[in-house]
Amino acid sequence: MVQILVNDIIPIIVIMALGYVCGKLSYFDDDQRQGLNKVVLNIALPAALFISIVKATREELAQDTTLTILGFVGIIVMFMLSYYLCRLMFKHSIQEAAVCALIAGSPTIGFLGFAVLDPIYGDTVSTNLVIAIISIVVNAVTIPIGMYLINLGQAKDRAKLSAAATTTAKGEVTVKAPKADVAVDPSKDASKDKNAEVMVSKSSNMGKKKNSNLAALVNALKQPVCWAPLLAIVLVLIGVRVPDQVAPTFDLIAKANSGVAVLAAGLALSTVKFSLGWETIWNTFYRLILTPAAFLGVGLLCGMGHDVNKLSMLVMAVALPPAFSGIIISSRYNIYVKEGASTTAVSTVVFAVTCLLWIWLVPLCV
Template sequence: MPHVILMALAPIFFVMALGYVAGRMRTIDNHHVGELNALVMDFALPASLFVATASTQRSEMIAQGPLFTILGVAMLLPYLLWYLWQRRFSKASTAEAAVQALTVALPNYAAAGLPIAAAIIGPTGTVPVAIAIAAGSILPSPLTLVLLELSDRKGTTEAGGRAKRIARALLRSLTKPIVLAPVLGTLLSLSGLNPDAVARASLVLIGQAAGGVALFLTGLILSAQPFRLDWNVVGATLMSNLLQPLLVVAIVCAFPVPSDVAKVAILMAALPSGFFGILFGVKYGVASIEAGSIVIASTVSSIVTLAIAIAMLYPQ
C-alpha cells in the first residue's frame, strides 16, 4: 500500500517541483504565463475532458449518476460556505473569494485522480474519474467563471444593468472550452454515440499534455508567490482534505448508495485541492497568494489523509 500511494503521488510532486524550480531559476518567466495557461485551459484540458466523457459507454454513464450527484453536492456546499466566509468575515473581493472557494471545493481530479484511481481501482477507474471531472467542470467551475466575469474590470464599462451583466457573464462562462467540452462529451455518451477512432486519437494526443502541463504550470505560478501558512490556509486545508470526504461519508450513509460508488466518491473527495482556481485566477488577473498556499498545504497533507482513506476503503 505505501508503494501504491507513492506511485500515485510522487509524479504529482515531481512535475509541480519542476515547474517551481523552473520559475525560481528564471528558466521560464513565472510572471507571464498567459500562453501556457491558454494551452492548458483552452486546448489540452478540454480535449482530455471531452475524450474521457464521450468515450464512456451510455450504460456506464447512467450508472454513474449517483456519483455525479454526490460529488456535486460535496463540491457545491463547501464552495458556498467558503465563498460566504471569505466575503463576510475575511472581507475578500468577489474574485479572490471565488478563486479560493474553487480551490477548496474542487479536488485535483485531472492530475491526481487518474493515477490514483488507476493504481487503486484498475483500468475501470477511468470512468468514475471522468464523471468527477465532468461534475467539477459543469457545477462549480461555471459558477466561478460567472463571479470572475462579473468582477472583471473590463466588464464594468459594458452597457446594461446588473441582470444583463449576469446574463453576459453566464453566457461567457458556459461557452468556455473547459466547460463546453465535458458537457458535450456527456451528451454524446448519453446519446449512445462515440467519437470515431481518428477523432479520439487526435484529441487524445493533445489531451495527454493536460495533466503534466497543468501541474508544471501550477508549480510555475506558485514559484512567483510566497507560501503563507496562516489560519485561513489551515482552515481551507481542513475543509478540503478532511471535511469534504467526511461530508461524502455522511451522504452515502444517509442514502442508499452501492458500496462501490460510495468508496469511489469518498476517494475522489479525499484528493488534494486542485489547480483550477489558480488557473482561472491567472486568466482574470487574480494572483491569489492564499489559493497557492492552499494548494501546497493540501497537496502535502494529502500524503497522510489519502493514505488513511485508501487504507480504510481498500484494505486489500
C-alpha cells in the same frame, strides 16, 4: 500505497518544485508564463476535459442513481459552500472566492482519479463510474459556475470603477475604488495595458447598461474550458459516441495538460510569498478532510453502506488534492494566486497522509 506515492504524488511535488525553481531563477518571464497558462487553459485542458467526459455513457450514469445524484449534488454543494465561506470568513471578493472554490472545493479527478483509484480498487466498471461522475460534475458544472462568478465579480468591479471615474471627472466627491485583484484604470487603452489580459470579460462592455448576470454567463460560456466539457456532456446525454479513432487526436494534446499545469502551479507559487496561514490551512482541511467526511456521512445516510467498496471509492475521489484547473485559472487571470498556489502545494503533500486515513477509516464507519 508506496506505489501511489512514488508514481503519482512524488512526481507532482517534483514538477511543482521545478516550476518554482524556474520561476525564482527567472527562467520564464511574465509573458512566457502567461503563454503556458493559455496553452493549458485554452487548448490542453479543454481537450482533456472533453475526451475524458465523452468516454462515459448514459448507461453508466443510470447504473447507480444514488451514486450519480450524490456525486452531482454533493460536489456542487461543497463547491458553493467553499465560495460562501471564503467570502464570509476571509472577506474576499466575488472573483477571489470563486477561484477559492475552484481550488478548495474541487478535486483533481482528471489528473489523479485513475492514478489513485485504480491501484487501490482495481480497474473495474465501478471505479470508472465513480471517476466519470465526479469528473463530469467538476469539469462540466463547477468550472462554468466558477468562470461565471469571476465574470460577474469583475463586471461589478468595472461598473464601480467606471462610476468612480465619472464622479471624479465631474468634479464631485471622489469615490474610493473597490478592492480588486488587479487595478485597471478605466481611462487607459485596454490594448496597451498589460494587465488588461487578466480580465475575463472584454473591456468594451465597460459603461454599457446591460444585465451583468447575463453578460457574465455569456462571457463564461465563451471560454473553451467551459464550452468543451458542456459539449461533451450533451453528446453523452443524447447518446452520440465519439469514434475511437478520434480519441488519439485529443489525447495527444491532452497529455500536455497535467505536466504543464503542475509546472505552471510551481511558477505561480514562485511569484508570490508562500503562505501557510490560517486560510491555507482551512482550504487544505476543507479539501482533504471536511469534503470527504461530508460525502461519507451523506453516503451512509443514503444507504450506500451496503457496498463499502463503492462508498470508499466515492470518498477517495472527493478527497483528492485541489483541481489543477483552479490554480491555472488563478494564475492566468491573476486572482487569488498566493492563497491558491499555497493551498495546492500544501494539499498535495498532505494528501499522502489523508489518503491512508480514508482508506482505513471508511470501512470502520460502515
